[in-house]
Amino acid sequence: MSWISAARGARKMRLVGAVALVSAVLTPVATSAPSASADTAPPSIASTSYPKFVESSSMRWRGTHWSATPSFRWTPTTTAGVAKYQVQTWHGKRRGSMVGMDSLGSGYQSTVANYPASRTSVAGHIYSGDQVCRRVRAVNSAGTVGRWSGWKCSYAPLGTEEFEPGYGFDNGVFDYYARNNGASNNPMRSASYLAKGVRVKVRTGPKYGKARILVGSTLLGTVSGYASKSGYKVVTLQKSANLTGAIKVRAISDDSRPFRFVGLWALRATAPLGSSRVVTWRSPSELWPVTDPVESSDTTRPKMTGFSLSPTFPTTRNSNGFYSVKASWRGSDNVKVTGYEVATKHGGSTSYYDGGSGATTSTSMPVIVDWAGSATCHRVRAFDAAGNFSPWTSWKCSHAPLIPISDWTASAGPAVAGKAWTSVRMLDDYYHRPARTRDRYSAKKLRIQYRVGPRWGRAKVYVSGTYFGTINAYSSTVGTKWVTLTATREAHERIRFVPVTTKDVLIGKVFVIPDPAKNLPPAPTRG
Structure with a gap:
């Protein structure tokens, strides 16, 4: 069996057990009877602390979700004889309860996490709108466990995602x-x-x-x-x-x-603490090449000779309702390129997150870019029959624009040059507020279309409270322009246009560009 066939088999086994739902009853564990070992019995936990309510100012945008990391702390009666501490986590989500959140990570992985005796605090994630409860117990070197402390719970405020x-x-x-x-x-x-x-x-x-x-x-x-x-x-x-x-x-x-x-x-x-689901989550493995590598003395890596994804900013949907985008690539090898691995990531409503990868023998493919404000990105590498890979190409992205009027809370602006525009000065549906998007986006850059002429004014552009720049639409000549505004950091919220003159500003299509440096896993399941 080749190494790649073995890897495929292991991948199937992992995917079969990717998500396990097991009923668990979280009743306190009593202290075991003292053993004949000379080891000191584990101490009890004298006290614990956990902020009951996380303030809004402590919440941070993580690229796919809002969360905070309040510290759960404990004090033992004595540290003598303690080999480790165990922390159990209960996660109260929107519609139910669960255990299994890794105490330091952002996924749902382990029911009980172990920490060395020198550790007396953990600071795991708590997501907006959720409740996290933790308790702790000590274990000595003989494996005897102490009693659980009482549960301490912390609540996070509901954010705009909830x-x-x-x-x-x-x-x-x-x-x-x-x-x-x-x-x-x-x-x-x-x-x-x-x-x-x-x-x-x-x-x-x-x-x-x-x-x-x-x-x-x-x-x-x-x-x-x-x-x-x-x-x-x-x-x-x-x-x-x-x-x-x-x-x-x-x-x-x-x-x-x-x-x-x-x-x-x-x-x-807190009654559901006694009967909660246990959730184990594992991400799928990498997709292997389409053919097994052959025994060969060839160690020369292929090269990528070309890669394009266009258009970057499409503005017209095709007959199927999608924006027509095409990815094309070429590679070369000292013997022969046998296939290509194409990786994907998505962004717009979040920072870019991993969309997986696939192997193909083709040198092109159509790309679906559909939802307003979304982005789809790809990169490619070639491989040969001996299992040698080329370096990855750089990421290339295509974006779907936000549409005037339909994606904004403001009323329609005047039709100009046969097209609809979003009016910055119009009163919107939310009590005389400046024009803003109906949905929320993660953006490092915004590419904005607007009308210019002697009758138009200026407007500031924000994503939530992050300032991106000012559009000056005043001009002695009449026409349409594009501008790209860049913030000092990626922001996540509604995109807003705030007028700074009495003259109107007409906004056309807007492209949302997340921070390309961020490549994140999908947001945790919130149901």
Whole structure:
């Protein structure tokens, strides 16, 4: 059997067990009876600490998701005789509970993680809108385990990836307005959650009003942000048992007094700690070449002689509704190139993440670029019959544009030159806010089409609070221009145009370009 055939067999075995769901009951483990060993019995855990609520300011965008890394700490009664500590993690997601989150990673890998006796803290990821609980026990060199400490839980606030604003307005990643415009209550709502209530940090002052907060159809209560002086207050509303449904914030004051909150945490009863799913996740292995290498003295690596992916910025969909993009490549070898490996990564709504790879004997392929604001990237390397690989080519990407009007909250601008444009000065659907995208994107660069002429003005461009640049559409001549704006760092949120003149600015197609230096795994499963 060749090495590659063996690798293929191992890959099949890994894929069969890629995801295992096993019911587990997490009851505390009692201390074993002291052994006859001279080894000192393991100490108990004197105390543990874990921040109960992660503040919005501690959350960071990781390229595919929001998370924070609060420290879970413990103090043993004594360190004498301790060989290691074991930390168990319980993960409360949107609609259920699970164990198996690796205590230092971002995947769901191990039920219990082991740490050396010198370690008395871990700082694993907790995702926005989720709850993470941890407990710890000591193990001595004879293998005798101590009692588990009690569970300590930490909650992260719902971010824009979990809390869709509906008809409200998100002023930032964790900062929202809810308004009553007279026609409807404009509720802001999350995806479906398992929660007994919420903790909400409310902005207070003379210009703020009231809102009702619900989980599904169950009213938790009414919260008022009105106060004679500006400030903040924290309110907790909850029932005795978990509820299932969307978390809703429904403004009940008139338009002049919005309800504003800068953090909302979903609270859940800890009863599910006793019966949670155990999830083990492994990524699939690399795809091997299409043919097994032959026994050969050939050690010369092939070369890539050409690679193109075009167009980079398509603007017209084909008859099938896709943007027509084609990838082509060529390689050479001292004997013969027998195939090519083509790798893929995607971006737009996130930073670039790995899309896998495949082997082919072709020298071209069509590329599907479809969703507005998305990006698809490829790179290629050649291999020969002896199993020698060329170096990878550089990544080349093609992007699907954001479409005027349909991908923005603003109303339609005037038709110019037979085309639709997004008006920066138009009032949008979210109470007189500047034009912004309906969806959220990760961007390091933005390539923007706009009209120029004596009747147009200037607008600043942001992704959330990150400034990308200013468009100056004023010109003595009339026409269309393109500009590429680059930020100092990749930002993730809605793209916004903020006018700085009384004259309008008309925006055409916009291409979103994530940071090419980031190549990330897909976001964790949030269901």
